[in-house]
Amino acid sequence: MTNAEKPPGDLSGFPQASPGAVDPPVPEGSGVSELVEQSGRDWLPELRRPIPRWLTALAGIACVVICLGLWWWATAGAAEERLLLYSQLPSIRETIDYLPNLWDAAAPERHLWYNTKVSLGRVLLGFSLALCVGIPLGIAAGCFPVLQSALAPLILFGRNIPVAALTALVFALFGTGELQKVMFIFIACVAFILSDAISAVQEVGQRYVETALTLGASRLQIIVKVLVPLAMPMIFDSLRVLFGLAFGYIMLVEIIQEGQGAGGLGYLLNIARRRSRPEIMVIIVLTIPVVAWLIDQLLYAVQCLLFRWKYGREAEASVVLRFSRSILRLFWKNPDAVKSL
Amino acid sequence: MDFPFSGTGVMTQSNIVEFRSVTKTYNFGRPDAFTAIQQVSFTVEDLRDHGEFISILGPSGSGKSTILRLLAGLDPQHPPTSGTVLVAGRPVTGPGADRGMVFQDYTSFDHRTVLDNVAFGLECRGVSKSERYAKAREWIARVGLDVQADAVKYPHELSGGMRQRVAIARTLILHPRIILMDEPFGALDPHNRYQMQDLLVSLWRHVQATVFFVTHSVEEAVYLGDRVFVLSRSPGTLLHQIAVPPPDRPAAEMQRDPAFQQKVFEIRDILEQLETSPRGSGNPAGFERS
Secondary structure, eight states, rough: OOGGOOOTTTTOOOOOOOOOOOOOOOOOTTTTTHHHHHHHHHHOTTTTTTOOOOHHHHHHHHHHHHHHHHHHHHHHTTTTTTTSSSOOOOOHHHHHGGGGGGTTTTTTTGHHHHHHHHHHHHHHHHHHHHHHHHHHHHHHHOOOOHHHHHHHHHHHHHHOOHHHHHHHHHHHHHSSHHHHHHHHHHHHHHHHHHHHHHHHHHHOOOHHHHHHHHTTHHHHHHHHIHHHHHHHHHHHHHHHHHHHHHHHHHHHHHOOOOOOEOOOOOOOHOOOOOOOOOOHHHHHHHHHHOOOOOOOHHHHHHHHHTTTHHHGGGGGHHHHHHHHHHHHHHHHOOOOHHHHO | OOOOOOOOOOSSSOEEEEEEEEEEETTTTSSEEEEEEEEEEEEEOOOOTOEEEEEEOOTTTSHHHHHHHHHHHHTTSSOOOOEEEEEEEEESSSOOOTTEEESOOOOOOOTTTHHHHHHHHHHHHHHOHHHHHHHHHHHHHHHOOOHHTTTTTOOGGHHHHHHHHHHHHHHHOOOEEEEESSSSSTTTTHHHHHHHHHHHHHHHHHHEEEEEEEOSHHHHHHHHHEEEEEEEESSOOEEEEEOOOOSSSSSHHHTTOOHHHHHHHOOOOOHHHHHHOOOOOOOOSSOOOO
16 A cells, blocks of 8 residues: 555554555566666675674784784895884884893883883773763753853863873973873863763753653652663763773873883883883884773673663673683682673 | 642642643744644543543644643643643643653663663652562553563563553553553554553553543544544644544454444544645634734
C-alpha cells in the first residue's frame, strides 16, 4: 500500500483491506540489471565491510614492519654514509643497546620507569585538581544558563591559551618547583573539563527532565538522579582524551627546571640533550604512547564497569578488562566471582 | 502533599479539568508569532470511581500535544497566552505527580534498572527502599513484565513495547488523578499496539483516572475513548466532541466490528475534510494576531 492510497489523517500503520492496492508493474530495462553489473565492475574494496581478525592484526603488523624498515634503511651503513647521522637519529641497534642504561641501578634518577612515575604523579595531581573544580562547576553551569554565561569568557580564554605561552606564564607565577608543574596541568585542563561537563549535561534530552518533573521530582532531585548520571559517560569520554593530552604536555614544563633531580620525563629529555644521547629521545618517543594507551585502556575498563547500563556489551571488547579478568582467574578459585566483575 | 490538586473539600468542584478559552501563541507579539491552539474550551467531569477517557485526534500540527503539555504544566507550552487551564478547580502552575505523562519516545532512565525506573517517583517522595521496591514489583507484574527476569534489566536490553510498559508502570504507581499520553503507542507495530491497548484498558479500570490520549490512529481513539476530541487544522480549535462506546472487548476483536468501523469511517471523513479543505473550515472567525 503506497502513501497515496492511505486515507489522510490515518498514520496508524494498521493493516487494512485496500482492494485497489496492486504493486505497480516494474518497467523493463529499468536499471536493475545495470546495477548488478556495476557492483561487479567496481575496483575499490567493499565499502566499510568488517574484516577478519587475522587481517586486522596483519595490517597493523605490516605498518610496524614498514616503519621499522624505513628506520633501519635511513640509519644503515657506516657512520659517514648514513642517510641520517647518529646525532639525528640513532639506529635500531644503538637504541636497543642503550636501553639497559635506563634500568641501571647506579643512577635511579635516570630510570625511564622512575621518571614516568614522577611525570604521571604530577599529571594526576593537577588533573584531579582540575576535576574537583571543573566537574561540579560544569554540571552547575549545564543546569543553570546564567552560570554558563558568566563562565563563558573564562572558558573562551582557558581553551585558547597557547600551551607554549602557558609554560612561560606558570614559570613566571610559580617558579620552577612542583607547584609550577601541577598548576600548569590544572590550568591547561580545567577549561576543557568545564566546557565538556557543561555540554554533557546539556546533551541529556529535555524529555528526561520533563518525565522526571511529571513524576514529581524536585529540581535538585533531577540534577542528582537524572542529569548527572546520564551526563557522566560523556564526561568520562572527554576526560580520557584530556588525560592523554595532559600526559603529553607535562614534559614541556619539566624541561624548564633549575637544579638537579626533579625528575620526570622532561628532565630525562634534558639529560638526553645535555649528554648528546639521542637514544633517550627515541626511547621516550616510543614508550610514552604505549604508556598513554595503557592508561586509556585502563580508564576505559573503569568506564565500562562504572556505566554498565551503557556499555553492557561493549565492556566485553575492553582489552584491559579481559586481560585483568584472565589474570584474576589464575589466582581466584571461583570463576563466577571473576566473571561478575 | 503528594496531590496538591486533590481537593480537601474546600472547593466543591465537579470538573477535574477545565479549559476556558485557552489560546497559546508562541513568540507572541513578534513577526514570527505562531498560534498552536486557539480559544479551546471544554470541561471534563470528575466521575467518581471511574474517570473519563478522552482521545484527541487532529491533523498534524493542530496542537494536540500543546493541550497535553498545558495540562502537564510543561514549558514552553505552559503558561497559556490567554485563557485558563484548571485542574480540580485551580489553575495549573507547573508540573506535578498528580498529572502523570507518558511520551511517545521511550523515556526510561537509561542508568536505572526497570525496578528503579518504576520506583523513581516513590524514591523522589522519600518512600523507604523496601516499600517502594515492593510496590514497584507489583506494578512491573501488572503491566505484563516478568518480575524475576525483567526487574534487574537496563532499558537498553528492552524492546520498545517493554520500555513503554515500564513508562506506564512508572506513571501509574503514583496513582495520578490525570494521565496524559502523547502518542504512547505511535512507534509500535500493530500487534504490539493491540496488546498495549488491551493492557491500557485493564489498567485504566484499575486506577480510575482521567486520561487524555493523543493519537494519530482513529481506530485507537475510538476504541479507547469515552469521548473523542477532534481538533481543526492549525491553529487548533476544538471542532467536535464525539461520544463513543467504551471498549468492552479485546482491541483486535472490537475493532473488527462493523458498528465500530462505521464510527471510525465517520470520524475519518471529518478528518479527511480537514486535511483537504482550505484553511478555516472550522475556525471561529475574528481571531487577530497582534
